[in-house]
Amino acid sequence: MTDAAAFKGKKGLTRLWNALGYSRDGLSAAWKNEAAFREEVLLAAITIPLAFYLGNSGIDRALMVGSIILILIVEILNSGLEAVVDKASPEKHELAKRAKDMGSAAVLLSLINAAVIWACVLL
Structure with missing residues (x-):
């Protein structure tokens, strides 16, 4: 199962927590690159x-x-x-x-x- 598929199967706080992590990674990538x-x-x-x-x-x-x-x-x-x-x-x-x-x-x-x-x- 890919990360995207695993993310879509999550609900509630777990999904929110994962989304925050992806957002942090996106901001970090934008800053670095x-x-x-x-x-x-x-x-x-x-x-x-x-x-x-x-x-x-x-x-x-x-x-x-x-x-x-x-x-x-x-x-x-x-x-x-x-x-x-x-x-x-x-x-x-x-x-x-x-x-x-x-x-x-x-x-x-x-x-x-x-x-x-x-x-x-x-x-």
Whole structure:
């Protein structure tokens, strides 16, 4: 039985515990293997406390913090997509390039989203 099959058969706290472990492993892999993720974590370490300082309301702070966390989420999804594409298609291929470019575009859009939200809240 594979790890994935064993995970799906678990229920309750055991399933939650396993899921937390997989999430920890994913965060660790992103930190070790992705320079962009490390840079964005540094950005988050600076901007999240700043959001609590600069935000005038709970909504302001939630929007500002949420926009930064979204960048991290999209970066992790992009990194996962790139890893799968590299495994499935190690040679250069138009569809592999398209998938990777779309993942990169998603990260760019999450960065623009954060900039727009911060500008709307602060200006």
